[in-house]
Amino acid sequence: MSKNVLILPGDGIGPEIVAEAVKVLNVANEKFNLGLELVDGLVGGSAYDVHGTPLPEETMEKARAADAILLGAVGGPKWDNLEDRELRPEKGLLGLRSGLELFGNLRPAILYPQLADASSLKPEVVSGLDILIVRELTGGIYFGKPRGIRTLENGEREGYNTYVYSESEIKRIAHVAFQSAMKRNKKLCSVDKANVLEVTVLWREILEEVGKEYPEVELSHMYVDNAAMQLVRAPKQFDVMVTGNMFGDILSDAAAMLTGSIGMLPSASLDKDNKGMYEPCHGSAPDIAGQGIANPLATILSAAMMLRYSLGEGAAADAIEKAVSDVLDKGLRTGDIFSEGMQKVSTAEMGEAVVAAL
Amino acid sequence: MSKNVLILPGDGIGPEIVAEAVKVLNVANEKFNLGLELVDGLVGGSAYDVHGTPLPEETMEKARAADAILLGAVGGPKWDNLEDRELRPEKGLLGLRSGLELFGNLRPAILYPQLADASSLKPEVVSGLDILIVRELTGGIYFGKPRGIRTLENGEREGYNTYVYSESEIKRIAHVAFQSAMKRNKKLCSVDKANVLEVTVLWREILEEVGKEYPEVELSHMYVDNAAMQLVRAPKQFDVMVTGNMFGDILSDAAAMLTGSIGMLPSASLDKDNKGMYEPCHGSAPDIAGQGIANPLATILSAAMMLRYSLGEGAAADAIEKAVSDVLDKGLRTGDIFSEGMQKVSTAEMGEAVVAAL
Numbered sequence: 195m196s197k198n199v200l201i202l203p204g205d206g207i208g209p210e211i212v213a214e215a216v217k218v219l220n221v222a223n224e225k226f227n228l229g230l231e232l233v234d235g236l237v238g239g240s241a242y243d244v245h246g247t248p249l250p251e252e253t254m255e256k257a258r259a260a261d262a263i264l265l266g267a268v269g270g271p272k273w274d275n276l277e278d279r280e281l282r283p284e285k286g287l288l289g290l291r292s293g294l295e296l297f298g299n300l301r302p303a304i305l306y307p308q309l310a311d312a313s314s315l316k317p318e319v320v321s322g323l324d325i326l327i328v329r330e331l332t333g334g335i336y337f338g339k340p341r342g343i344r345t346l347e348n349g350e351r352e353g354y355n356t357y358v359y360s361e362s363e364i365k366r367i368a369h370v371a372f373q374s375a376m377k378r379n380k381k382l383c384s385v386d387k388a389n390v391l392e393v394t395v396l397w398r399e400i401l402e403e404v405g406k407e408y409p410e411v412e413l414s415h416m417y418v419d420n421a422a423m424q425l426v427r428a429p430k431q432f433d434v435m436v437t438g439n440m441f442g443d444i445l446s447d448a449a450a451m452l453t454g455s456i457g458m459l460p461s462a463s464l465d466k467d468n469k470g471m472y473e474p475c476h477g478s479a480p481d482i483a484g485q486g487i488a489n490p491l492a493t494i495l496s497a498a499m500m501l502r503y504s505l506g507e508g509a510a511a512d513a514i515e516k517a518v519s520d521v522l523d524k525g526l527r528t529g530d531i532f533s534e535g536m537q538k539v540s541t542a543e544m545g546e547a548v549v550a551a552l
Numbered sequence: 553m554s555k556n557v558l559i560l561p562g563d564g565i566g567p568e569i570v571a572e573a574v575k576v577l578n579v580a581n582e583k584f585n586l587g588l589e590l591v592d593g594l595v596g597g598s599a600y601d602v603h604g605t606p607l608p609e610e611t612m613e614k615a616r617a618a619d620a621i622l623l624g625a626v627g628g629p630k631w632d633n634l635e636d637r638e639l640r641p642e643k644g645l646l647g648l649r650s651g652l653e654l655f656g657n658l659r660p661a662i663l664y665p666q667l668a669d670a671s672s673l674k675p676e677v678v679s680g681l682d683i684l685i686v687r688e689l690t691g692g693i694y695f696g697k698p699r700g701i702r703t704l705e706n707g708e709r710e711g712y713n714t715y716v717y718s719e720s721e722i723k724r725i726a727h728v729a730f731q732s733a734m735k736r737n738k739k740l741c742s743v744d745k746a747n748v749l750e751v752t753v754l755w756r757e758i759l760e761e762v763g764k765e766y767p768e769v770e771l772s773h774m775y776v777d778n779a780a781m782q783l784v785r786a787p788k789q790f791d792v793m794v795t796g797n798m799f800g801d802i803l804s805d806a807a808a809m810l811t812g813s814i815g816m817l818p819s820a821s822l823d824k825d826n827k828g829m830y831e832p833c834h835g836s837a838p839d840i841a842g843q844g845i846a847n848p849l850a851t852i853l854s855a856a857m858m859l860r861y862s863l864g865e866g867a868a869a870d871a872i873e874k875a876v877s878d879v880l881d882k883g884l885r886t887g888d889i890f891s892e893g894m895q896k897v898s899t900a901e902m903g904e905a906v907v908a909a910l
């Protein structure tokens with residue numbers, strides 16, 4: 195039975211880094227007899243340029259039909275000033291997440307021993323760092339209604355958004371988080387602002403309730419301001435963290451940056467049946483797009499995650515991850531992770547080195 | 553003319569650290585002939601225990617009558633499970649902020665050269681760090697309505713809060729931020745999530761508009777997820793940052809922690825006439841309350857900030873800050889900032905050392 199993978203390069207450095215991941219997938223496909231069929235699609239600004247919308251119906255159909263999706267990144271200054279906000283590249287990404295109900299976003303923050311120096315934190319604070327952030331991805335203030343900008347009676351304008359979660363939305367992400375914790379060190383820290391926000395009072399209550407089904411997991415709660423501090427102060431205290439869409443956006447980026455190598459970090463966004471979309475944690479980096487210097491490893495590792503979580507091909511995933519580790523051992527580095535004494539390579543050279551190692 | 557200062561010790565370590573700041577204020581009062589009259593009041597859990605409310609009307613009246621307010625910290629596990637959320641300690645603090653319209657929250661993140669080692673970041677990343685975070689404090693999702701937890705038609709519950717800002721609320725905090733930038737290095741970074749949240753689209757627009765009145769200030773915009781990353785990666789790129797209540801809560805704590813000495817950082821919350829409430833950036837630390845080991849310096853420095861911003865006593869403020877620097881030079885350290893070779897002192901010893909240096 196063939197497995198259908200939708201490839202969405204997106205904008206900025208997206209096409210460059212996805213091209214390398216596709217090379218790796220093609221080789222893994224042959225070597226491990228995976229039966230992958232790769233299909234292409236447009237999303238984000240590049241879709242807007244062709245179809246006048248960041249999420250063409252054709253892409254949505256391909257996405258529904260796919261067994262898994264590999265995405266580069268979306269967005270860029272070219273489309274930042276589009277008057278109609280619904281047409282901006284980000285709406286393509288948000289539309290995919292919500293249209294496919296990819297509510298479970300897994301963002302690992304791992305320090306690669308070969309890159310220990312790249313972190314802005316002291317080595318003893320981050321060596322061996324291995325955190326998993328579980329972010330709710332299809333609810334919260336990202337999608338809450340009402341939202342907009344309106345004119346008040348006194349003539350001035352007011353902007354408003356709604357931060358909302360229902361019990362069932364909280365429950366399903368809680369299960370993802372507890373299950374992830376069960377596969378790791380059985381420690382789960384739920385992040386909220388329950389001293390101020392009612393929506394997170396409910397969040398905390400439901401986390402406690404679902405926690406009863408996972409008595410082996412040690413559940414703790416932390417306010418988001420404290421969590422941001424603790425990530426800087428002593429990140430190794432965490433195993434799995436779970437939080438809503440907005441706090442997850444902020445904390446997962448901070449956590450990723452602790453490793454000093456955000457160009458290395460993959461992510462998975464899963465629906466209830468583990469169908470998923472995989473993308474690097476970093477953005478579309480328009481400032482370096484087209485120069486062939488972006489780091490393709492986060493996308494290649496996203497492809498590995500895809501094989502493991504959505505396609506049941508753990509051995510192929512292991513092999514890709516091993517190949518990435520091997521090229522790092524050899525001293526190959528793109529500019530973002532370069533340090534004295536290493537060999538600086540281009541996007542394509544890095545991709546080809548992974549292919550060779552595989 | 554005498555100047556009326558309301559002292560609100562609050563909960564946890566609040567009373568211990570405020571006691572030291574009061575000693576320092578009393579000495580400065582005599583030495584510089586400041587004409588300060590200190591009045592006491594209850595707020596937070598300690599007010600609830602006596603009056604059944606975290607913000608007794610008596611305290612509110614004293615606060616309105618005062619020229620400035622010095623606050624310790626509020627909150628603690630003792631009151632975390634109060635059924636009626638309106639009675640929790642935090643509501644006392646939020647009630648003061650909003651009742652007095654203290655919308656401009658200034659949170660400096662400064663690395664004390666004497667404490668450079670205390671940071672979890674590499675010295676080269678943080679040495680000389682001096683950021684000012686300007687946080688809007690009486691609006692946004694902290695106070696937005698509607699808010700609550702309701703039961704939906706299908707029987708499940710839903711929690712909701714409203715993130716809302718009007719043009720005039722954004723304008724007044726923008727002016728505070730630009731004016732702060734004018735007094736510093738004339739660089740202002742406004743933090744929003746304008747690619748997702750409409751309320752921050754308006755925020756960005758108004759910041760641009762107000763910026764025209766400050767042509768000397770270089771204004772930039774950054775998404776909050778990127779800001780959290782950049783604070784970890786290269787915090788010295790920032791001079792002044794301005795953002796809303798919720799993002800400001802998160803980013804100011806992260807920024808404070810970069811210095812490794814959150815026990816050192818003061819904050820000011822100002823109304824339109826620069827009347828203000830001053831408090832340490834750290835919380836009530838119930839885990840170490842009553843042990844006499846908390847660091848009183850953030851509160852002492854908050855008192856100095858109060859003299860400078862609200863009471864027009866810059867010379868006395870300078871003297872207190874100099875005294876704090878002197879005791880650090882002498883090697884005195886409370887536990888939170890202790891390092892090998894220094895002399896560990898108690899809360900009271902630290903306070904008395906500052907008094908002596910003054």
Ligand SMILES: CC(C)[C@H](C(=O)O)[C@@H](O)C(=O)O
Nearest residue numbers: 269284287288443747748777
């Ligand atoms: C591009 C943007 C809409 C997106 C988000 O905020 O979710 C990105 O920051 C991310 O974290 O995947």
Ligand SMILES: CC(C)[C@H](C(=O)O)[C@@H](O)C(=O)O
Nearest residue numbers: 389390419627642645646801
């Ligand atoms: C205690 C709490 C309500 C408060 C806040 O969130 O504003 C605190 O974290 C702060 O930053 O002053």
